[in-house]
Amino acid sequence: MEEQQPLSLRDRQTAATREQILTVAMQQLGEGPRGTFSHESIAEAAGMGARTVYRYFPDRASLLQALWLRLREATKTRFPDSEDEILTMTRTVFREFEANQLLVRAVITSPAGTEVRERGGAEGRAAFAKSLANALEGLSEKEQARLVAVFVSIYSAPFWQLLRDRGLLSGTEAEEAVAWTLETLIKAAKEIPRTEQHTTQEKVNHHE
Structure with a gap:
């Protein structure tokens, strides 16, 4: 069995950013009908640019699919x-x-x-x-x-x-x-x- 190589700093940063986006998106879902939910609102709450959110989730469908998996977990x-x-x-x-x-x-x-x-x-x-x-x-x-x-x-x-x-x-x-x-x-x-x-x-x- 090959020994798994540790993730590079870049890979860890990429995973951390993706995780941050999904965590903020889940928080917005948890606010119910009073909350807002969009790539832009997630970016603002996460303290990053909207382009970053779109880079990880190019459209609403890909974001919703990732959130479904997160909710299921x-x-x-x-x-x-x-x-x-x-x-x-x-x-x-x-x-x-x-x-x-x-x-x-x-x-x-x-x-x-x-x-x-x-x-x-x-x-x-x-x-x-x-x-x-x-x-x-x-x-x-x-x-x-x-x-x-x-x-x-x-x-x-x-x-x-x-x-x-x-x-x-x-x-x-x-x-x-x-x-x-x-x-x-x-x-x-x-x-x-x-x-x-x-x-x-x-x-x-x-x-x-």
């Missing part, structure tokens, strides 16, 4: 790879929403925060399409898309907020409620009648 948000992981990971994610609720609530109410969370939409849909493979087998594409959409919507910070604020549940009760909801949906999905047409088409697609 902060809240330990992960998506299940298998059906067996769904309930366990749901409980963990909702526990993390509770532990980081100031940031989570701010991201939910901030327009920029909403854009950040949308970066995880594609990742979530792909993950649930995979983890629910057994429950989705034999269903039409429209039915599969509908079920995946429901799971992605429930496995989310806005659903946690609804259970806490409108449902008036405690954090623990919200965790139990979402686990029960997804468990019930998984069972119900497997009981949806499969038509011969759908089953045959699945087999055809599988062998193509």
